[in-house]
Amino acid sequence: MTRRALITGVVALTALGAGSARVVDPFTLGVASGDPTPDGVVLWTRLAPYPLAENGLGGMPSRVVEVSWELARDERFRHVVRRGRQWARPESGFSVHVEVGGLEPGREYFYRFATGGHLSRTGRTRTTPAPGTMTTPLTMAFASCAQYEHGYFTAYRRLAEDEPDLVLHLGDYQYEYRKGVHVAPNGNVREVDGPETVTLADYRHRYAQYKSDADLQAAHAAAPWAVVWDDHDVADNWAGSHYSKPEIPQPDFPARRAAAAQAYYENMPIRSKPRGFDLRLYRRVGWGGLTTFHMLDTRQYRDDQPCGDGIKPCPERLEPTRTMLGAEQERWLLDGFRTSSARWDVLGQQVFFSQYDHTPGPVQETNLDAWDGYAADRDRVVAGFSSVRNAVVLTGDVHAAWGAEVKERWDDPASRTAGTEIAGTSITSGGDGSEVYPETPEWFAENPHIKYFNNRRGYVRTRFSPDEVRVDFRGLDHVSRPGAPVSTKASFVIEDRVPGLNPV
Template sequence: MALTRRTLLLSSAAVGAAGAATTLPLSAAATAYRGPLRSDPFTLGVASGDPEPDGFVLWTRLAPTPLAEDGLGGMPSRDVPVEWEIAADERFRRVVRRGVTIARAAAAHTVHVELTHLLAGREYFYRFRAERYVSRVGRTRTAPARWARCDSLAMSFVSCSQYEHGYFTAYRRVAEDEPELILHLGDYQYEYKAGDYVIPGGNPRDHLGPETVTLANYRQRHAQYKADPDLQAAHAVAPWAVVFDDHEVENNWADETPERPDPDFLARRAAAFQAYYENMPLRRTSIPRGIDMQLYRRIQWGRLATFHMLDTRQFRDDQACGDGHKECADAYAPGRSITGAEQERWLLDGFRRSTAQWDILGQQVFFGQRDNNAGPAVVTSMDSWDGYVASRERITRGWVDAGVRNPVVLTGDVHAHWADELKLDYRDPTTRTVGTELVCSSITSGGNGADSAPATHPWAAWNPHLRFYSNQRGYVRTRITPSAMTADFRVLPFVTTPGAAAHTRATFVVEDRVPGLQQTADTPTPTPAPAPALRSTAGDGSDTVRQETERP
């Protein structure tokens, strides 16, 4: 499928020609600099993020040799001036801001430009220049004014892109949809060395380098992902709001507790956080301080929606009962928290103060209960909110008591599409629905999935609030209006070879002031995947199960 003009996926040559027509004035420092940049340093693309009514963050990284083992991208060990330019049109005939910033060697020559004093609710185009090289063009936008009434927002959300398990075609399909905002809900990159996490039939491509432990390792791994053209297309089309889950550090870590005993885990965590900030379009408020990083935050879209972006890794109690899927009395302990007390207070206060029509939680792991046992025992995942039942009850009760108009939870992690209705008491299926959860599948993690007919999981027989399931790869495309939130569950028939088309497997609508799901479309995949589906022993494709059953 050919990309449209408005996706801005211009070739480097075309961008260079446009740049020649509007040469940027160099600062004195930039004019004096003559660095050894003998090849294009913009190999990792461009990105923007965290839109506010008056601005956003612009990102790029200079890396003429992006996969260098030292993680420094082949750059000289000195700071380099980088020019940036913002325009109201994609050909840069109406430039509105320009300036020069410094790509610091100490930060692997990453660039974060935090813009303010722009007009609210506007589309902008941006690019960078370092010496004679010009980056591709990116498209971004400011959020509407906080008091503005908005007719609609096109938002897509994604998660779980294991480079080795397939091609990032789904990112390309997200870009072709031209959303106004993209949320990434975790597992942007994976930590394993080649051969550690292999799908049936073998991985179609491999990670470079060892398992990520050092700052150089994480920088190299982020560069390998960012060099992918499909991921670059998705970053260039719209602003992103990102949160990490576990694999940005290591599988199933919890606060200061690693998956397996590791005396150097805190140093590893600090290195992972540093590389994550360097490679994401985050504001300076998220600059790591040792092992700490401020990631939870809010993004407001006028009076239409407030996105509460959560961090369910950095402050959580350790997983109960040794982790895994099991019956566990400790999961119900009243003091356990997946968010930590401070973040919980922040979230509950946000509910009380909210004036938005839609309050949307962007977070990482399954929120509603998923009992995988047909008998009287409740067997659930200790890595999800099921392992922190009291924490979930406090959050759910918090939005009910605050009178939140439309609470919706967005989730990643489990490598499958799900849609479920949220309850205060999951033991009684007749109790009223108090919210809605939409779960996106993985971009690639798990390899080729498989369609299911009917589109429900066997667990739904004793979990009637679980309304939809699809074990295909893909993403969720939404349109939010004052009257409804429409969610298209987009799927790809295969990912182990490139070029798959995407189609809508099912569509659900959440109506204003009516928590719960109304299905409006159900379209099975017309052709089977070309390779066997990866099926976990628990049937949900989660990383926790994969580690228990497959890791050496």
């Protein structure tokens, strides 16, 4: 079937009428799906014939536009199982979120959208296996930290080529800076359009530029995603209602956070809608009886960073009342551990979890924006690991690949290992990086629970089965030019009931 016949077919099916065809394709931002369940998934697109329109509305006329969608068992849409129509509205940035239900568990589907005689590309998605089942392994890839200026999004393309069943994005999907402010060590390879993102129009405009990237579109079209935000999706190192960058006064940070939350919703395949300032992102994605992903929000409910943030000695970081998750999310997480019957309980979260002392000797210098700045809350989470069979922590933010053992007492290497942390490197942030360990033997001696480090850009591919999780740290030799091949820099296995990383 030719593309033209396909378009005609969709138009006839949905009675959109060929006469209404606009000249310019409105599907320039691709398609996405997310938050799968055993019987449904969210389908997403956003109309923008001119993605770089400064008002953030992508060149759309200021009226509602009807969009039709269909979901099929096969890539050629011979067996369509669901179809419908939805309005793309100016007040939602012309985004479309379709919550499809009534599907079969553990099955692959294909979807596409049409409007005004234009047809979107086809996306592939899937439902999760039926609750309790563990028959098929899960291939999950996770990524974070894609600063547009710092490199080409080749890692997203390579991730798509791995054909994962599920993708987790752990934050810093986009960065707020204006051109020239945050430059990669070897210089920026391309530039963002527009000012630092502060208003809703700014954030919409920035998302549209990112989403025009073909490699990113390929990753979205390959699998359902489950996403959480980190700091740069709003502003560098924000904490709850606090934002304290002395160089940029923020008289109305709550309004900025509300704008960022609205734009995040509009651009992600998620169910949760923001209510002003608040966007509930913590949630669970179950994968049969095999894996439960507890997706966390470590930004929105946290206390301000202690000792004015940064990497330094800070006794205040140990205060028992300090919270990273907030009381409600913490309770929700610990309840989730207690009631879990999954083989693997996985935290999909943003900032470095394990203790990481940056300086040799008795003085501890830790990153106060990470869990080290919220040590008592981390202790409560680690204590909760005792009620699950296997605890695995996935991390973004740090722009390098790390593997670590989560210890019951960090300063006692002989203490029990309670879980395993896998930190993914960035898609681009930091530029090309290097193979060379900047860390010395003294540094590893200071942090004996940290087992692996690599400073290339990429993502992590995991394969969950009942007996083990295989972890492949996938890396690219460069992001400053397009088209780098990917290779596995290191592989580890986590065995059932044996936390820690075994080299393969």
